[in-house]
Amino acid sequence: MKEIFSPDTFLFKVLPKAKPCTGVTYVPSRFAFSFECDGKQYVTSTLTKQCIEGVLPETVKAGEGFDSLIETYMLVPEGKDEVAFYESISSMMRLFSKKKRIGGFIILPTLHCNARCIYCYEEGRAQSKMTPETVEATLRYILDNCDKNGIKLNWFGGEPLLCPEIIDRISDGIREAGIPYRSNVVTNGSLITPEILEKMQGPWHTRNIQVSMDGAEPDYIARKRYYGDLDAYHAVMQNISRLSEAGITVALRVNVDEGNWSGIPQFLNDLKQWVDHKDRVHVYFSPLMAVRAGEGDIAFWKKVLAANPLIAEAGFKPVPYTEPVMKFRIHRCMADSGSVVIAPDGGLYPCEHCAAESCYGNIVSGTIDMAAREEYCRTDRTRAMCRECPMLPECTSFANCPWVDYHCRESHEMLAAEALRRIIRNQQDLTENPDEDDLIC
């Protein structure tokens, strides 16, 4: 069988190769995932990332020509508890990558927003803003606990740009302490004035901005429901243009469902007219949570994948839905990577969804229970529904994650297969269309 991608080298530096044993029956690993690309069959291991062209035998013994696949855990002894195997590897890799100090902070200066998005998951939550006391406590907490070699701040909300003075204060405090930092801002993009842009380029050390859009103008107006008479659609388009001109990379998240899908070509056309520096604007369609949690999720994902070429046709960079990860996935999200979310009231959470049951302390009161955070994000308790799933190593590895798609396995498989096809085709392109330099003898 032809190997397309080798197993993750770091994983196999650590993990010993399995030894083929006489008399043992080997079967395909539960993490072996088959897919088709341009008429050929492939199998990849979501655990080791090895990918081969061909089909695995249903059963095989050592010495029957498949020993190399036994060594890389593509074929495993019948009855092997592979979930326990995965959980042990995941726990070890996470321990290894765990830092003593915190490298990422997601700060919610406020839950207030100048829009009232119809799909907002924060709807119904108390609209609070950090008090001066909480701002100081946040700064103190960051300085006391951060990785002094450098940190990443993510400004989140609500709409964080409603409180530039809070971002100023915390950024100034970190800079005065001599700690290197960079920041990302997740915003609706409506409040990016020239003054804000200056701060982003200056004291805020902003590298990336994520702006959320809702399709063409009528859909945008109906869904964002801004307070006041703001011509937000065009203001945001102009701000995206301004950001890209200033050299800041913009990730444009276009929230979609059946209701605004037909307006997407118009939206891309408008964006194309407004933005000159298209290479700095990365666009992706993000099905709304209600779509992902509903029965029609797969059908909608298929539409989204099929529409992806429209982004490139409009001159923008499409963002892949699943990164072509060729390494063992140690972390899937901010919660399991050790980042800290600080809410406007000083509450600490493992992720930006701020589920009440995940709160593990408050920086103002000083009651912080790190053990509760560890317990919430434990990796060794795979959900019962995930134990049979070949996509487990690609998905969340802790059972308390509140996010579950309706057809999660199918959607994961579809997106993973799409990512793998992209890599295989790119490899073929590289082989079939070598650069001119490669032709020089």
Added chain:
Amino acid sequence: MKLKSDFIVQDIDDTQFLVPLGHEAFNGIVRSNKTAAFIVNCLKNDTTKDQIVDAMCLQYDAPRETIDADVEEILATLRGIGAIEE
């Protein structure tokens, strides 16, 4: 002597690994052979080199001098990566 609390023992199938927790001096993972795994298990509790050698002599059919030398070598490696508190 004892294994430092910031070195975590993790078993995967039949193999034992020693993982440093955000350790500044050592940035790697130790995969133990059977002898090293035995010694690391002894070091989970406060012990001495002689106690480890005694325990190994009960477990393995080898001359005490050979075991003593093996234990010395593995302890030196573990000390070298800062995994032991004396």
